[in-house]
Amino acid sequence: MTIGKIIDGKLFAAGLRAQVAEGVAAFADAAGRKPGLAVVLVGEDPASAVYVRSKGKMTVEAGMESFEFKRPDSIGQEDLLDLIEELNEDDRVDGILVQLPLPAHINEAAVIAAIDPAKDVDGFHIANAGKLAVGEKALVPCTPLGCLMLLKDELGDLSGLEAVVIGRSNIVGKPMAQLLLQESCTVTVAHSRTKDLASVVHRADIVVAAVGRPEMVKGEWIKPGATVIDVGINRVPALEEGKTRLVGDVATAEAISHVRAITPVPGGVGPMTIAVLLRNTLVAACARRGIAAPDGL
Numbered sequence: 001m002t003i004g005k006i007i008d009g010k011l012f013a014a015g016l017r018a019q020v021a022e023g024v025a026a027f028a029d030a031a032g033r034k035p036g037l038a039v040v041l042v043g044e045d046p047a048s049a050v051y052v053r054s055k056g057k058m059t060v061e062a063g064m065e066s067f068e069f070k071r072p073d074s075i076g077q078e079d080l081l082d083l084i085e086e087l088n089e090d091d092r093v094d095g096i097l098v099q100l101p102l103p104a105h106i107n108e109a110a111v112i113a114a115i116d117p118a119k120d121v122d123g124f125h126i127a128n129a130g131k132l133a134v135g136e137k138a139l140v141p142c143t144p145l146g147c148l149m150l151l152k153d154e155l156g157d158l159s160g161l162e163a164v165v166i167g168r169s170n171i172v173g174k175p176m177a178q179l180l181l182q183e184s185c186t187v188t189v190a191h192s193r194t195k196d197l198a199s200v201v202h203r204a205d206i207v208v209a210a211v212g213r214p215e216m217v218k219g220e221w222i223k224p225g226a227t228v229i230d231v232g233i234n235r236v237p238a239l240e241e242g243k244t245r246l247v248g249d250v251a252t253a254e255a256i257s258h259v260r261a262i263t264p265v266p267g268g269v270g271p272m273t274i275a276v277l278l279r280n281t282l283v284a285a286c287a288r289r290g291i292a293a294p295d296g297l
């Protein structure tokens with residue numbers, strides 16, 4: 001039995017952040033100011049608050065300006081749209097991220113549509129999603145772009161490979177499929193209505209699991225030698241009373257003996273998402289100022 005490689009997303013992300021920091025310094029020299037990222041958090045969800053704090057810390061560590069806006073659950077849609085309008089007009093702000101999900105009384109699509117596409121560092125605006133779909137230069141969603149970077153680092157050229165993406169959300173599954181298609185993979189997108197998911201997954205040289213179901217993808221589903229990217233972040237009860245732990249969408253302990261390589265949870269895709277967010281903020285800042293973005297980002 002061979003054991004596959006564990007892809008160190010945390011290490012790769014640290015390298016990317018260091019590269020971004022160099023680009024940030026060059027931008028600041030040329031523009032006379034730092035790139036700025038505004039993060040908007042609505043409500044009190046403790047997990048979201050943790051992510052936002054960690055994003056803010058890493059933004060500052062990369063040499064960028066971090067602006068945080070916390071608003072109560074009770075905020076009205078109009079007030080939220082007014083805040084976004086202010087951020088659109090603020091020249092110190094190059095990137096705007098509105099933490100999702102939003103409370104049920106707020107129309108998420110309307111909020112995303114209000115963000116200036118040039119500042120849409122999540123790549124969720126229809127203008128960016130459309131550009132990605134037709135192959136034009138766009139701000140690309142952070143999580144799938146981070147997954148693609150890990151895949152290219154592990155596999156090199158992806159062309160001709162069978163890729164199966166499990167999940168079809170606008171923020172992970174769909175843009176992931178677009179990116180893999182652009183790399184000339186043969187792409188299948190599976191979802192909750194897919195029949196016989198196990199056999200669909202068994203065709204794949206590349207599996208990207210973005211479902212939100214703890215350890216749903218079983219080891220024996222994986223074709224021997226496939227590369228597996230586990231996007232899932234699921235909090236489950238730990239052995240110790242009252243504690244929780246994070247697991248992905250893949251049963252990693254089983255899968256490890258089938259794969260060529262696999263991302264762990266934690267320490268895989270999650271840190272890449274934040275590093276790519278900083279990368280996108282630098283790219284957006286450069287584009288807004290007409291400054292060339294550093295190569296190889």
Ligand SMILES: NC(=O)C1=CN([C@@H]2O[C@H](COP(=O)(O)OP(=O)(O)OC[C@H]3O[C@@H](n4cnc5c(N)ncnc54)[C@H](OP(=O)(O)O)[C@@H]3O)[C@@H](O)[C@H]2O)C=CC1
Pocket residue numbers: 143166167168169170171172173190191192193194197210211212213231232233234269270271273
């Ligand atoms: N690491 C990171 O940085 C990030 C991690 N995540 C994590 O990734 C996971 C997915 O996130 P997201 O895309 O937002 O989730 P969504 O809930 O928006 O989408 C989940 C997708 O999985 C599909 N699905 C649900 N059940 C099954 C099933 N039994 N078999 C096959 N497909 C199924 C759904 O199908 P259908 O469309 O038919 O309902 C849907 O397309 C979550 O665990 C989330 O926490 C998300 C963002 C960033």
Ligand SMILES: Nc1nc(=O)c2c([nH]1)NC[C@@H]1CN(c3ccc(C(=O)N[C@@H](CCC(=O)O)C(=O)O)cc3)C=[N+]21
Pocket residue numbers: 050051097098099100101122142143233246265266267268269270271273274
């Ligand atoms: N507008 C918007 N953009 C997002 O990109 C966005 C969002 N909303 N809402 C929530 C999801 C989730 N997400 C994660 C980012 C980092 C980790 C991450 O760093 N995870 C660590 C572990 C963190 C922990 O221990 O809890 C890891 O996997 O190693 C996870 C999840 C971004 N999201």
Ligand SMILES: [Mg+2]
Pocket residue numbers: 101102103104105106107108
């Ligand atoms: Mg909503």
